[in-house]
Amino acid sequence: MNLRIFGWSYAVTVVSLVIALMYGGWEALLLCAVLGILEVSLSFDNAVVNATVLERMSEFWQKIFLTIGILIAVFGMRLVFPLLIVGVTADLGPIEAVTLAMERRPEDDPTSYAYLLNEAYPQIASFGGMFLIILFLDWVFTEREHTWLTWLERPLARIGQLQRLSVVIAVGALVLLANFLAEDPAVVLVAGSLGLITYLAVNGLGDFFERAGQKQVEHLDEDAAAAGGNGGGPSQLAKATGKAGFFLFLYLEVLDASFSFDGVIGAFAITTDPIIIALGLGFIGAMFVRSLTVFLVRKGTLAEYVYLEHGAHWAIGALATILLVGVGFHVNEIITGLLGAGFILAALASSIIRNRRLAAQGIDTHKTADELAAHHNA
Template identity: 40%
Template sequence: MHTLRYFRHAIWVSLAGLAIAAVLGGSAGLWAAFNLALLETSLSFDNAVVNASILRHWDKRWQQRFLLWGMIVAVCGMRVLFPLVIVAVIAHAPPLPGPFSVYEWISSGHWPANDVLTMAIVAPHRYADTLQSAHIEVMAFGGTFLLQVFWHFFLNQNKESHWLRPLERAMQQLGRLEMAGVVLTLVGLLALASALPQPEAWRLLVAGIWGLIAYTVVNGISALMGSDSSVVRAGWGGFIYLELLDASFSFDGVLGAFALTRNIFLIAIGLGIGAMFVRSFTLMLVEKGTLSELRYLEHGAFWAIGALAGVMLIAPLAEVPDAATGGIAAVLIILAALHSWYANRRDRRGAGE
């Protein structure tokens, strides 16, 4: 019962969201929203662990700010507005109705379908196809950003604990090379681009470089605001960093959601429910000190980030099912948790002897 209190708000939001989904789409809408919530939760559990690993170093005020404001940005911004903005850029149309649209509707009784939100409502297949056409750019940007997060953790010279010791120690030694993460990422992007036709290769490279720039800028802002080399401290720099991190995690879920439904309201409900459970997991991990008790859990989460980044970057070459992606992350985190439990038990036995 003590643990369930962390999920109280998520459960109430789930019940309300699923009820609205049933009204909007009947049993099919309810089923789609339920499956989207499961998909988002399974794909983003590693996100919860990573968020908790950063938030545990923050004071209570900034923890609450991220968990509240970050939740609003995660649901409204990334799950609703972000896809609208992408389609708006591709279709050269405004993402939302403007005042002139309302005026025309009042004066003529006809709603002009010249904005992306209207397109998503009245022509969901066209909206989904337009969004999917940016698949390469979205995956390359998000995959590159997450890959830099992965390298930052494992190439860190101040990292003291290791889970997969031989491999992680070798990576830490590699981190002695200046800008090793940037070099490795650029080499990977060039290798992937060489396997694609020229137009797609160019799209992947440009979006990947923008992902690299975004990570560098946000990390630089965090450093200017007082973060050290290993932890993004509380403050607006850290807040922006975590929001971009959450955005990168959500890219594959947002695009994959259209395989279940083209209704943007059902997608927002399903992904929003999943985001609420991720927030609840994050809060539980921070307050219960789970990361301190399970010493390798954080490592497992960052390995899961590396796996997700790899899947996103090879998406233009080979499609990996979302279930497989979530399964890989879950297996890595579970193995890390089990190994932590075994190591703790071994240490207690040694201390008893």
């Protein structure tokens, strides 16, 4: 692997394992390593989706995501978020929540940190599930150049011409699940509604400012062409900057957090120690997810393997469904991860087969769908 991309991840892994060893001995080191491996292996779909968004951002905002963003992922989601959830649901202050987390009571103890966090799972699942399901529906209801599961994606794209269909389906699903699966429908409805509002607000503002930025760049290109400059193509600056970059950054952080919900809860099946969870899931796992994201962007992997984005979004759909069902029935995180990995691997295999088939026919694998159709008709 490229040391320039993965170097920091390797260094952080070594430091984290050493800290775990000093903190709790060889058992803590082993648990930390297991959590790190689990997070990396189950989060490849997260990296693929992150890469699709990161490609739209300027180099400045990419760096912000990889620096400040990693702090949010490590400390915010893997350490502060569980403490906050336990504090709110158990009516505890910050210091009391930290004290409870450090006591390492058995998971089946109703007063334990792990038990209280698991009790809050319906709210967490509702928020994260709604955020991800609306993301998936918006994607699957949009016509695109390439299709992977053509027999399904094309009909869904045609149906998606109905405005706001994704919102109607998502809200309808939330109401049904809250009424038939949730022990406390009101709490689930509020949490799910907040997930929906968060997606619509952050994604909508990001798209708005991104379009405004692109129009500004187009005007600059037109002015340059009118002045006799090189107007032969669009400016390479047509990346999300300023407010557009900021809102894409926020969108990416919420998206990253939604992927993390299940993993954070599932980590308590391995250990209830918040320090080990932060080291394994946060420092090791989150760093490698970021490195994988950068690798995909810098190497142009998404352009080369055109179905990877499709596989990642179908994995999002699966994860969202499992989270929403988790309002009433908690599904094992290993099943969630294997399902997501299955979509990614299937999409990768389909991309490789496509590239080999086109290469055997002497066709550029980066041609658009229209160009490929024209070549086939000729």
